[in-house]
Amino acid sequence: MSDEPADDQAPEEATTATAPEAEALTEAVAVAVADDPDTHRFECRSCGFVYDPGEGIRKLGVEAGTPFSAMDPLSFRCPVCRSSIKAFKDIGPRNKPSGFEENLGYGLGVNQLTPGQKNVLIFGGFALAFAFFLSLYSLR
16 A cells, blocks of 8 residues: 555656656747747848738738748848848747847836737726726716
């Protein structure tokens, strides 16, 4: 009987030991994706067009998943302003917080939000304020 509890404890210890390893592996994969330049978006400095490799460019026949480095520098042109590939700059991965790295710790955590999250916060606030404004008509 004393052997059975020891066997029961060993799988529990193995389970708890693998959970932090799984979290560390997930974080390592996220960092690797952020460091992979093939997943970065590129912005045209002339017109502001953003090339996202996850979306591609349907207008030019560039399939989703095509990294910017695979574009032909001689024939690729911006689909909006026709600028060359030299006009594009790397703006990082899609889910990267916007702003300067040294400022991300300030602003009550708002500086760590992605641009999409900031848009939801801003326009959601406008929608809520508009709803409150319309609710004033119910007062008599």
